[in-house]
Amino acid sequence: MTGLSAMRRGVLIVVEGLDRAGKSSQCEVLRGFLSEQGHTVKYIRFPGIQLNCIASMYHWSNASIDRTTPIGKLIDSYLRGSSHQDDHSIHLLFSANRWEVAKSIEEDIASGTTIIVDRYSYSGVVYSAAKANPTLSLDWAWQPEIGLPRPDICLFLGISPEEAAKRGGFGAERYENEAMQIRVRELFQTIFEKMQDVAVIDAGKSMGEVSKEIRGAVTGCISRLDITSTLRK
Numbered sequence: 001m002t003g004l005s006a007m008r009r010g011v012l013i014v015v016e017g018l019d020r021a022g023k024s025s026q027c028e029v030l031r032g033f034l035s036e037q038g039h040t041v042k043y044i045r046f047p048g049i050q051l052n053c054i055a056s057m058y059h060w061s062n063a064s065i066d067r068t069t070p071i072g073k074l075i076d077s078y079l080r081g082s083s084h085q086d087d088h089s090i091h092l093l094f095s096a097n098r099w100e101v102a103k104s105i106e107e108d109i110a111s112g113t114t115i116i117v118d119r120y121s122y123s124g125v126v127y128s129a130a131k132a133n134p135t136l137s138l139d140w141a142w143q144p145e146i147g148l149p150r151p152d153i154c155l156f157l158g159i160s161p162e163e164a165a166k167r168g169g170f171g172a173e174r175y176e177n178e179a180m181q182i183r184v185r186e187l188f189q190t191i192f193e194k195m196q197d198v199a200v201i202d203a204g205k206s207m208g209e210v211s212k213e214i215r216g217a218v219t220g221c222i223s224r225l226d227i228t229s230t231l232r233k
């Protein structure tokens, strides 16, 4: 049965977290770990590349997106505060940014590539609903996410406001302020309480401890996964 290994699909891993929880660094550590375990691993992020990240982390497929695609540029300028967008409009752009790569995610997973996704639909609904716009509820925000590839596991890196404060001041991007972060934290909790396949990780611990917990959660997920299955939606 030489065809067996070719049938092994990749694993779709989403990493979510509060700002300054160390999400991107942990994604990189996880990528290294999974590569050592023999997985072919790709890293993608929404809403796209940031310039202060290590270039070698990125293994973009031809259909990959970053903040330099037309949609990525709009999102980037909005996040930096250089442009205004209606709350609903920017929400749909963030979602469209994910739909741009949905097909390539499915193809990669089917052909055996494991993908680590840095932020996904959960950030999408939470950051938008946190604006407390009366016509932008969590339910409304979920609608354009329906049908996107569903992750096999979602790791949520939580961090207390106290620990976040120790890690230095907020950056200049739109959502990096205290009031927004408090609402974001509450909403993540609300959606993850109802969700299966989510591992909540205390990212206030040391880098080593956090990566150990992540490895444990991902290893458990992979051992339970039916590798001949297709990705859920």
Ligand code: DGP
Pocket (backbone or CB within 6 Å): 019, 046, 047, 050, 079, 090, 091, 094, 095, 118, 119, 120, 123, 124, 125, 127, 128, 173, 175, 176
């Ligand atoms: P990051 O570089 O991962 O910290 O993300 C940049 C910011 O964008 C962060 O404050 C969270 C926010 N964000 C990420 N994805 C979405 C999304 O889909 N919708 C909204 N409204 N905000 C998002």
Ligand code: NA
Pocket (backbone or CB within 6 Å): 019, 020
């Ligand atoms: Na951020």
Ligand code: NA
Pocket (backbone or CB within 6 Å): 046, 047, 094, 095, 097, 119, 120, 124
């Ligand atoms: Na996004």
